[in-house]
C-alpha cells in the first residue's frame with residue numbers, strides 16, 4: 530500500500546519545545562499524523578501522512594458509545610551520532626493486532642504498520658530530542674467510526690498514528706515510588722480484556738488510582754480479581770520482585786498486559802545470569818519475604834520509564850519499605866542495559882533495535 534504524503538503548510542507548523550528538560554510526557558505532538566481508514570466492504574485504504582489535526586466524528590461514531598478503541602505505545606530513539614532507532618516495533622504491532630482481534634476490530638498488515646511508523650518518524654525527525662533517555666513517543670490508535678447506535682462491531686474504523694517528543698524519565702536520578710495495593714477494585718479478570726491495550730481498561734482503573742493518590746501513593750498495585758491474593762501489575766506497568774536471588778514476575782494468563790519491556794527485562798536478566806521466574810506471587814509470600822528480609826528490590830517495567838523502582842507499598846492498613854526506600858542495584862543495572870541498547874550505546878545481542886536512519 531502506498532502512503533501519500535500531504536505536508537503541513539509551513540505557516541501552520543508549531544514551534545518545537547526549546548527546553549528538553551521540560552518535555553515531560555504526552556504534552557507535545559508534531560506537525561503530522563498518519564491516517565488510514567477501513568470499511569468492511571473495501572478493507573484498509575487511504576493511507577496518508579498529513580497535517581496533525583482534530584478528528585471529525587459523527588456523534589454516533591461507535592467508539593464514543595461502545596468503547597471499540599485500542600492503542601499502542603512505543604518510542605523512537607536518537608543515537609550518539611544522530612542515527613534513529615525503533616525498539617522491537619513488531620512486538621507492539623503484534624500486540625495491537627491481538628487487541629484488535631479481541632475487540633472485533635480489523636488487524637493491520639504488520640509491514641504497512643511498520644512502514645507508516647518509520648515514514649512518520651523520519652518526516653518528523655527534527656522533533657526527536659537529543660538528551661540521553663529522551664525520545665519520540667509513538668501512539669498508534671484505532672477507533673470505530675461507523676455512525677450508528679446499537680451494540681455490534683463497527684463496520685468502519687480509523688487508524689491513526691501521532692508522535693511527540695518526551696523527556697527523560699529520570700532527570701534527577703531515580704525516585705522510588707510508593708504504591709497502594711488495591712483490595713477492593715480490580716483491573717481485569719480472566720476471560721476479560723486485561724491483556725489488551727483498549728481504552729476501557731484505563732477508564733476502569735481511574736477510580737482506584739484516585740483513591741491511591743488521595744492517600745499519597747503514586748500507583749495502584751492490582752491483585753487478581755477472583756482471590757484478591759496474587760499480584761498482577763502496577764498502574765500501567767508490569768511488576769518484578771527480587772526475592773533472595775530469584776527475580777519473580779506474574780505469568781501471562783490473560784489478565785495482565787504482555788509488556789514489551791517486561792519481556793526485555795526477562796531476557797536481559799537471564800542473559801546477565803539471573804534466575805527469572807514467571808509465576809504467581811501472592812501478597813502473603815511478599816509479606817513473608819519482607820519479614821524474612823529477603824525482599825530485596827521491587828520495580829515496575831514499561832515503555833515510558835523502562836524500569837521504575839518501588840520504595841514502599843501499602844497493604845491492609847500497613848506500610849512496608851522495600852530496600853530502605855532506595856533504588857536497588859539490579860533495578861539500576863536493568864535500566865542502563867535496556868536504555869543503552871535502545872539508543873545504540875552498546876551491542877544489541879538480541880537484535881531488538883531497528884536503525885531507520887543513519
Ligand SMILES: *Cc1c(COP(=O)(O)O)cnc(C)c1O
Nearest residue numbers: 765766767786788789790831832
Ligand atoms: C502498556 C502497558 C504495560 C507496559 O507495556 P510495555 O510494552 O512494556 O510498554 C503494562 N501494563 C499495562 C496495563 C499497560 O497498558
